[in-house]
Amino acid sequence: MENLLDSGLVWLRRDLRTTDHAALSNALQLCKKVFVAFVFDTEILKELDRHDQRVEFIWESLVQVNTNLVQLSQNNGCSLIVRHGVASEVITSLAQQLEVNAVFCSHDDEPQSLHRDSLVEQILAQFKIRFFHYKDHVLLERSEVLTQSQKPYSVFTPYKNAWLKVIQETDLQEFPIKQLAHRLAATPLSVHSPLPSLAQLGFEKTALSELKIPLGENGAQHLLQDFESRINDYSATRNFPSIKGPSYLGVHLRFGTISIRQLARLAWPHYLQNKEGATVWLSELIWRDFYAQILHHHPHIVGRSFKLAYDKIEWEQGPKAQELFQAWCQAKTGYPLVDAAMEQLNQTGYMHNRLRMVVASFLVKHLGLDWRLGEAYFAKKLNDFDLASNNGGWQWASSSGCDAQPYFRIFNPVTQSEKFDKDGKFIKRYLPQLAKLDHKNIHAPWLMPKMLLDHAGVVLGQNYPHPIVDHAQARAKTLLRYAVVSTKNQLEQQKQFDLTQK
Numbered sequence: 001m002e003n004l005l006d007s008g009l010v011w012l013r014r015d016l017r018t019t020d021h022a023a024l025s026n027a028l029q030l031c032k033k034v035f036v037a038f039v040f041d042t043e044i045l046k047e048l049d050r051h052d053q054r055v056e057f058i059w060e061s062l063v064q065v066n067t068n069l070v071q072l073s074q075n076n077g078c079s080l081i082v083r084h085g086v087a088s089e090v091i092t093s094l095a096q097q098l099e100v101n102a103v104f105c106s107h108d109d110e111p112q113s114l115h116r117d118s119l120v121e122q123i124l125a126q127f128k129i130r131f132f133h134y135k136d137h138v139l140l141e142r143s144e145v146l147t148q149s150q151k152p153y154s155v156f157t158p159y160k161n162a163w164l165k166v167i168q169e170t171d172l173q174e175f176p177i178k179q180l181a182h183r184l185a186a187t188p189l190s191v192h193s194p195l196p197s198l199a200q201l202g203f204e205k206t207a208l209s210e211l212k213i214p215l216g217e218n219g220a221q222h223l224l225q226d227f228e229s230r231i232n233d234y235s236a237t238r239n240f241p242s243i244k245g246p247s248y249l250g251v252h253l254r255f256g257t258i259s260i261r262q263l264a265r266l267a268w269p270h271y272l273q274n275k276e277g278a279t280v281w282l283s284e285l286i287w288r289d290f291y292a293q294i295l296h297h298h299p300h301i302v303g304r305s306f307k308l309a310y311d312k313i314e315w316e317q318g319p320k321a322q323e324l325f326q327a328w329c330q331a332k333t334g335y336p337l338v339d340a341a342m343e344q345l346n347q348t349g350y351m352h353n354r355l356r357m358v359v360a361s362f363l364v365k366h367l368g369l370d371w372r373l374g375e376a377y378f379a380k381k382l383n384d385f386d387l388a389s390n391n392g393g394w395q396w397a398s399s400s401g402c403d404a405q406p407y408f409r410i411f412n413p414v415t416q417s418e419k420f421d422k423d424g425k426f427i428k429r430y431l432p433q434l435a436k437l438d439h440k441n442i443h444a445p446w447l448m449p450k451m452l453l454d455h456a457g458v459v460l461g462q463n464y465p466h467p468i469v470d471h472a473q474a475r476a477k478t479l480l481r482y483a484v485v486s487t488k489n490q491l492e493q494q495k496q497f498d499l500t501q502k
């Protein structure tokens with residue numbers, strides 16, 4: 001006991017839970033008394049819309065964190081301390097007010113967060129308060145997986161193979177909380193304040209509860225249980241947006257209402273038994289680690305192409321380009337699968353992974369618009385928005401990324417629709433005006449005889465748009481646009497690709 005610090009403050013950020021929590025577990029092991037706090041950071045909130053669902057998601061998660069802390073501490077007066085202000089200022093003054101010896105938190109490798117954390121560390125050091133930070137958000141981070149020449153990987157498959165060699169059972173182990181929960185300290189009255197309401201934070205209640213998204217730590221556990229029975233169907237179902245195939249845990253991983261280790265512990269035994277579904281799902285979790293380490297090693301990807309030569313590409317500009325972008329955002333492209341996907345995003349804050357690839361490719365390679373526009377729109381709308389994975393996904397689609405699809409691979413939105421929404425079930429859910437179209441014609445209504453369209457109550461240009469772009473023309477234009485980055489090597493790739501298409 002004599003080696004223990006007197007007290008510590010756990011600063012929650014994107015780890016809004018009280019189980020399997022690296023920083024909280026370490027604080028409880030190292031300190032006699034532990035306080036837990038969250039700051040609604042005005043530096044982040046000021047950029048958001050008043051109706052941002054994610055603020056409400058965080059708010060609901062904090063309610064659960066507080067309830068769990070009360071229970072874990074057996075009602076000894078411990079509660080979650082919540083503040084609203086500039087996080088670096090608030091957390092450092094709270095640490096002084098509580099007279100703690102150390103502040104504990106999880107790594108957050110986004111450039112702005114790293115900047116904030118280094119500021120916090122400097123301020124705390126002036127007051128002789130230590131700053132401990134831990135890996136928690138990913139399974140393997142930063143430089144834990146390197147090539148033989150100690151360089152970061154930039155291609156996924158060799159990264160994954162190396163990842164599978166590096167990972168140890170200990171990396172998946174749960175960080176214990178309950179056993180040491182008696183060290184959770186009563187919140188001093190001078191510090192205690194109730195959770196501010198959404199209105200006090202400057203936000204409004206959103207459609208989150210109507211959408212029935214399971215919230216907080218309880219919601220995440222519920223989703224995981226539901227997915228457990230489907231995990232081995234994942235590879236067969238994950239590409240079809242009308243089927244309940246994926247886990248829908250993205251938003252929970254984003255805000256840390258579930259531990260990534262718990263997910264990996266679920267997949268691991270199935271992976272060891274070579275079960276395909278869980279193995280593919282584990283691979284997706286590894287993609288998440290992959291993109292996080294790409295951001296860590298290549299912070300220039302925020303705003304610039306991973307492959308810098310791709311910044312030479314000239315994107316469409318001016319009023320016509322603006323119009324095309326608005327049509328894409330507002331689900332009015334005239335391509336049913338693209339529009340249904342954008343409706344899903346606009347109405348729910350979620351979009352199926354297959355559709356993220358389709359709409360991203362459409363924006364860049366059909367409309368000729370800068371991938372950064374789409375990236376920013378997703379950042380605003382996605383509940384599970386994560387800088388590293390979102391940037392990775394967009395740069396993959398625009399071919400400018402580390403392990404991206406070749407620039408001449410251009411998804412055909414009609415073929416994608418026929419393949420992945422064969423019966424048009426997903427399209428009909430989000431575009432009810434097309435509900436009477438048959439499964440053959442729903443993918444490209446402009447090709448239908450007018451009589452059949454009339455019969456189905458679809459009037460192009462009135463209740464559903466004409467296509468805003470022609471696939472074949474767009475394809476030809478994109479190949480020209482990308483010629484600026486076309487190297488001998490890429491032409492070689494294209495030859496091979498064309499051969500495989502024959």
Ligand SMILES: Cc1cc2nc3c(=O)[nH]c(=O)nc-3n(C[C@H](O)[C@H](O)[C@H](O)COP(=O)(O)OP(=O)(O)OC[C@H]3O[C@@H](n4cnc5c(N)ncnc54)[C@H](O)[C@@H]3O)c2cc1C
Nearest residue numbers: 246247248249250284288353356384385386389390393394
């Ligand atoms: C253009 C584009 C943008 C994207 N933006 C984001 C984003 O902002 N945030 C985000 O978490 N994912 C993003 N993805 C990846 C992926 O689409 C989502 O993670 C997934 O659809 C979330 O749904 P789920 O939780 O049901 O996933 P599941 O299929 O159940 O997968 C489980 C988890 O694995 C991770 N994962 C799955 N696929 C990927 C992937 N391709 N890259 C990285 N991680 C992955 C996610 O954390 C996901 O929650 C993007 C993909 C594209 C093509």
